[in-house]
Amino acid sequence: MAKKVPEPTVPPRERAFLVGVELRNEPSLLPLEDSLEELALLAQTAGLEVVGQTTQKLDAPHPDTYIGSGKIEEIKILVEETLAQVVLFDNELSPRHLRELEERLGPHVRILDRTALILDIFAQHAHTREGILQVELAQYEYRLPRLTRAWTHLARQAGGGGGRTGSMGGVGLRGPGETQLEVDRREIRKRIATLKAELEKVRAHRMRYRAQRQRSQIPVVALVGYTNAGKSTLLNRLANAEVYVADQLFATLDPTTRRVELPGGHLALFTDTVGFIQKLPTQLVAAFRATLEEIAEADLLLHVVDITHPNAFEQAQAVHATLKEIQADHIPVITLLNKIDRLPDPKAAEEAIAYFSGSVLAISALKGMGINEMLTLVNQELFETYQPVKVRIPYQEGNLISLFHDQGQVKRIEHTRGGVLIDGNLPGRLLARFQPFLYTDDKLSQKEETT
Incomplete structure (x- = not known):
């Protein structure tokens, strides 16, 4: 035997x-x-x-x-x-x-x-x-x-x-009177400098990729939310992405992007991002700058909220605080109250909508409930909803001036010494790109009088 x-x-x-x-x-x-x-x-x-x-x-x-x-x-x-x-x-x-x-x-x-x-x-x-x-x-x-x-x-x-x-690895011999603690600190500082240099290369690559993506004019939709809210499940539902999903905190960390077809034949890139949490370490926010810039550069945010969680509203507040910290709070947001299939009474989600501002929709990423309505809303926000804006674009940003003419609705245009002043309407997906050039003063200063 x-x-x-x-x-x-x-x-x-x-x-x-x-x-x-x-x-x-x-x-x-x-x-x-x-x-x-x-x-x-x-x-x-x-x-x-x-x-x-x-x-x-x-x-x-x-x-x-x-x-x-x-x-x-x-x-x-x-x-x-x-x-x-x-x-x-x-x-x-x-x-x-x-x-x-x-x-x-x-x-x-x-x-x-x-x-x-x-x-x-x-x-x-x-x-x-x-x-x-x-x-x-x-x-x-x-x-x-x-x-x-x-x-x-x-x-x-x-x-x-x-x-x-x-491990520290490769620590050399100590100099005269130098403690092991000092050696370790010096080695860590050297490693930090190396890592920052490597991440700057990553950031530069991301910037080139974003510029190429912007030229293709395919809008980007970033999925944001508290950890374990269901973002990866939603991306899997939308694009059969097979992103790892588990009922635990921070099940996925590395961002995943997939192309999704919207109603009317439009295309959009949906990106699953790292989950947020209260008291998110400042070291992580700084280290993940390149990744978080993907959120700050998105055309639209889908804020996924686990509506079954007893602290759903507080978790949503933590997400908004993090978006503000990474300077992404100006981007249009659609709030998705997820996991309604787990509610004893699905009508409770409708009551919860009143507590959230802006565009809000109740869905179940797992069961597919509300997904078609969500895609319709995303399409409207990206391609059919125009927002009034007034911008002053420097002359060297000629690509943005052309983009406003091609994709927006120009009401008034003036050539000033500081750049081109344009008053008009832009589709929601382009607002983030013009954010640095928003012009709030209704009167031109004497230095900027019309040429």
């Missing part, structure tokens, strides 16, 4: 204890309990097992340890009881906070904050060269002032396809 081969054992997940702090003078987008629930989902996505949590309300963070000394003693007891190996804070900790907390809680416990956790998740989910470079840059910029055990944990955990996220 053949001997049964034992199945490979799965290593146990690390046990994490969560800490949430509500600062009375710094109102949060989500209530403390809901924010901790989201942190628990992030921890699970990162492969951690949540074994407990505690909260504290403060007027301001403690300068040394963020939380009070009594709460630290309570956490030490709870960590021993739950056998936790990681203490995970829902707030971003300063390097000083990390050092003091590690000393107070002991060497057997690692301290991580929400930012470190999100960076870790992004590292696991980045697969393209660009995504790997972006995440690696964000991680190194976060680690530079925090060369502690939390940093070595992230270095060990970081993944997503290679690169140098997993």
